[in-house]
Amino acid sequence: MTEQNDPINRPTPAVGAGEIPENDEPTFRPLRMVNEGKLGKAAEADAGASVSANEPTATGSSSHRAAASSGSALNSKKSKTRRRVIIAIIIAIILIILLLLLSQCGRCSTTSLAPSQDVAAQDMEQPEEKMETDEGGGAVNITYSGAAQIDLVSRTAGIHVENPARSTHDMVIELVVVNGGQETPIAKSGLLPAGYQLSTLDLNDNIEMESGSYQGYFLISFYDPESKEQAYANTKMNLDSITVS
Structure with a gap:
């Protein structure tokens, strides 16, 4: 007596009970990220918060650089003014010395000195x-x-x-x-x-x-x-x- 397998009458295991249907390809369903949208928004929010948190630091750094630049310019200006004053004083001293020398030379040129004794004296x-x-x-x-x-x-x-x-x-x-x-x-x-x-x-x-x-x-x-x-x-x-x- 020959037994025949009746595919119709053969019980079909339920999918999801851990069995894979015979001669069928495995079926995969993509996992859904339920919180995907929320996570993206949260990341964006976190990034924005990070940027916002860094903004005051950037502003403070810029203000510090501006103050340092202003102080450097002020020191440079004072240094130039000091050099100019020193140069002016040196020039004044040189002029005074030259005037004194010229006055002495003028006095020497206008003052007549005695000649040698006359040989017939x-x-x-x-x-x-x-x-x-x-x-x-x-x-x-x-x-x-x-x-x-x-x-x-x-x-x-x-x-x-x-x-x-x-x-x-x-x-x-x-x-x-x-x-x-x-x-x-x-x-x-x-x-x-x-x-x-x-x-x-x-x-x-x-x-x-x-x-x-x-x-x-x-x-x-x-x-x-x-x-x-x-x-x-x-x-x-x-x-x-x-x-x-």
Whole structure:
């Protein structure tokens, strides 16, 4: 007796009872994420909250950087101002030094120093007792002849001038001829110290004169024997006659 399997009458196990239908493919149903939408929103909310939480920190950092930048700019400005002040002070000091040097040079250029002693000066061998003077002052007692003789051949002028030893200053003598209202210096001595006399002068170069009589005078300049600087006072002594031959 042959048994036949009747597929119709064969009991079919229920799906879900752990059995897989014969000759059927396994059936899978996708799992559903019930909270998917909620989780996404929650993540978005969390991300937003994170951003919101970081915003004050970013703002604070920006404010800190702005304050630091402002402080740095202020310090830089103060430093520049300090440098400018220092440079201005240095320039002022340099200018003051230059002005002092220029004033000294100007004083040296305007102050005439005594020349060397005249080679024709003769020592009168007088006592060196000086005249009394006020502090910073001076006194000179000059003895001279009112006549001068000009020798055109030897180109010399015969004079007589004494600077007594009592004088407090040395002197330089210049012979000036006056002709037709024109004044012409024709001879000048070297230094005549106190206690010395002078009897001759050499005529200046390029001096040409005709024989005759002229008017004129001595122009006396005084010099301090210690500093050798010229005194501010000059003395003019008129001559009676100047004879040229």
